[in-house]
Amino acid sequence: MCLKRAALLLSLVVLAAPTLRAEYLVLRSGQRLKVTGYQLLGDKYRLQMAGGAVEIAAEDVVAIEPEEVFVPLPAKPIVKPPYRELVEAAAVRYNVDADLITSVIAVESNFDPKALSRYLRELLEKYNNDLALALAAYNAGPDRVQQYGRVPPFTETLSYVGRVKRSYDKSKSKASAKTPAPPRAMAATSLPRTAQSQ
Numbered sequence: 001m002c003l004k005r006a007a008l009l010l011s012l013v014v015l016a017a018p019t020l021r022a023e024y025l026v027l028r029s030g031q032r033l034k035v036t037g038y039q040l041l042g043d044k045y046r047l048q049m050a051g052g053a054v055e056i057a058a059e060d061v062v063a064i065e066p067e068e069v070f071v072p073l074p075a076k077p078i079v080k081p082p083y084r085e086l087v088e089a090a091a092v093r094y095n096v097d098a099d100l101i102t103s104v105i106a107v108e109s110n111f112d113p114k115a116l117s118r119y120l121r122e123l124l125e126k127y128n129n130d131l132a133l134a135l136a137a138y139n140a141g142p143d144r145v146q147q148y149g150r151v152p153p154f155t156e157t158l159s160y161v162g163r164v165k166r167s168y169d170k171s172k173s174k175a176s177a178k179t180p181a182p183p184r185a186m187a188a189t190s191l192p193r194t195a196q197s198q
Contacts, residue, residue: 026063082111094121103167107160135161
């Protein structure tokens with residue numbers, strides 16, 4: 001008799017559980033639980049989940065949604081670094097990459113609004129766009145770069161150049177992953193200089 005009752009109860013549980021798909025129980029707290037089956041037992045739900053079974057109060061359940069109806073939470077909006085509009089305006093005005101300016105600001109002052117800007121564009125021109133030398137001169141001064149003929153061997157300067165370059169490279173790799181260059185621009189960069197001027 002007990003065996004028949006257990007078999008009947010098992011078949012009811014199997015029939016109550018959805019087949020080959022999961023469902024989501026939406027709780028009053030906003031949390032969603034992925035369940036492979038559920039059964040209403042008086043004022044409680046018995047939930048079958050990947051890790052086993054659990055019971056929760058029926059009053060805490062707001063809705064039950066089939067898996068194909070469940071809409072994931074929207075992606076978090078991309079947050080621009082502080083002062084991005086000002087940086088982009090300065091980048092256009094002085095013909096300096098906006099990500100480089102942002103990287104220098106981040107390392108130099110961590111976006112402290114009271115910090116004063118210096119002369120990055122002039123240094124890039126002076127060192128023929130050699131980023132390491134321009135950054136070293138920005139940090140240690142052009143006299144030190146001239147004295148050594150390279151990035152001065154000062155711990156702070158070496159660290160500064162490395163941190164800015166890492167931040168800059170990281171921002172450039174993120175940007176290149178999001179927006180591939182147009183085919184025409186790639187073709188133009190691969191042509192010899194004489195062919196481009198014709």
